[in-house]
Amino acid sequence: MGLFTAQAPPASRSMDVSDKSVQVIDSAANRSATLPVVTGTLGDPAIDIGKLHKETGFFTFDPGFVATAATRSAITFIDGDAGILLYRGYPIEQLALQSNFLEVAYLLINGHLPNKAEFSKFENEITHQSMMQEALKNFLLGFHYDAHPMAMLCASIASLSAFYHDTLEISDPEHRRLAAIRLIAKMPTIAAAAYRYSIDWPIRYPHNNLEYVTRFLHMMFEVPSEPLHLNPVVAKALDLLFILHADHEQNASTSTVRLVGSTGANPYACVAAGIAALWGPAHGGANEAVLKMLAKIGDAKNVGAAIAKAKDKNSGFRLMGFGHRVYKNFDPRAKIIREMCHKVLTDLNVSDPLLDVAMELEQAALKDEYFIERKLYPNVDFYSGIIYKALRIPTEMFTVMFAIGRTAGWVAHWLEQHVDAETKIGRPRQIYTGAAQRDYVSIDQR
Ligand code: CMC
Secondary structure, eight states: OEEEEOOSSOTTEEEEEOSSEEEEEETTTTEEEEEEEEOOSSSOOEEOOTTHHHHHSOOOOOGGGTTOOOOOOSSEEEETTTTEEEETTEEHHHHHHHOOHHHHHHHHHHSSOOOHHHHHHHHHHHHHTOOOOHHHHHHHHTSOTTOOHHHHHHHHHHHHHHHOGGGOOTTSHHHHHHHHHHHHHHHHHHHHHHHHHHTTOOOOOOOTTSOHHHHHHHHHHOBTTBOOOOOHHHHHHHHHHHHHHSOOTTOHHHHHHHHHHTTTOOHHHHHHHHHHHHHSTTTTTHHHHHHHHHHHHOSGGGHHHHHHHHHOGGGOOOOTTBOOSSOSSOOHHHHHHHHHHHHHHHHTTOOOHHHHHHHHHHHHHHHOHHHHHTTOOBOTHHHHHHHHHHTTOOGGGHHHHHHHHHHHHHHHHHHHHTTOTTOOOOOOOOOOOSOOOOOOOOGGGO
């Protein structure tokens, strides 16, 4: 039993924490609330503040949701201090080594690893949903030639609700399942089409005789005039990157999908909103920003100046690919990606001076007091761009790659929220800091 008292002046307010509940007392106002403590399978407990305002008149204030759990979820677990990431209980290291992206997508959605029959059915259904309508292709052709592929992806995914309005009954489990399949299936087709359009190459149709990642690579790189000979290293590397990006519990884009989903919006609108959230450089857009940053640093000898700039709060510059809201230790995905980066470059016989810059930057940051004190480590985006570059994926497509992988997580969370009896519309409160009530003054008297 611990007793926490809020700072003076309101000594009359206190919180009494037991194993199962927390009592918040506002003795000045003679009111109190007993708040249950909620625990999960793993991780820190949370105080259920749902009744706090009704019973005490207090809101909680938590910009950026630093200490707020918005839902229960059985999909992904992160221990940020220990650097642990589990999908449905399975360590990311084991999935990265032994699984494949579609199997991971099945796992995230269904909660268990598929047997052979389940996997084959899932893969078959994804394959047969991978085409996009000609009208959607025409829609893409309406973009300006230099449109960013994330803009095209976001708009095209939102437009899918116009193509599938006959299966948008979100209370129908079959409609929900179908939407999840369609989103995972069509995301690579639309992504590749957006890329092909941006380089003025003819858009390729998906080959049903290829598996998910290879099919995507064919749509990206195959030319009509000759067959594409793919190095299997490329497909393997991309599959692994998709696994590592598949889910990350309540990150900004997934929380966006859930927030939009909480209003009852259709799944395509929800995932389009997730894509928009992912695009920001503080989130998935960081992979593109990392490569641009490395190119700008240009040489290992300029790393010291870059570190100094990142520490200078007035510079407006942050080390992209460093730091994480939850990980205060190595991001386990970054460890896997760094190892893979060396392997891919060796296997493809690519030498990239940006890798030297990245390694020098990492070493310098890890030794620097500023980064040590703030527990800033390389995150998933730090090395992924160098791999994408070695796979000949252009920089503007990096965040699109992230979106393809993360679609599995987005739809898994969207499906989960629709069978969760606790789901209600997401509606945060605020601390109002504007003008107090005042009377309107007509324009000639101002
Ligand atoms: N470079 C320099 N300083 C940093 C960095 C960085 N990359 N990240 C955090 N800091 C400093 C920050 O200035 C603050 O310092 P102080 O305490 O002196 O004010 C302290 O570290 C804590 O930072 P914060 O902004 O309060 O932390 P946050 O949890 O709100 O932000 C983050 C997390 C990922 C947005 C941030 O670390 C960042 O902007 N990193 C660079 C962008 C990036 O790589 N994003 C990808 C994230 S992982 C993949 C994904 O989510 O998509």
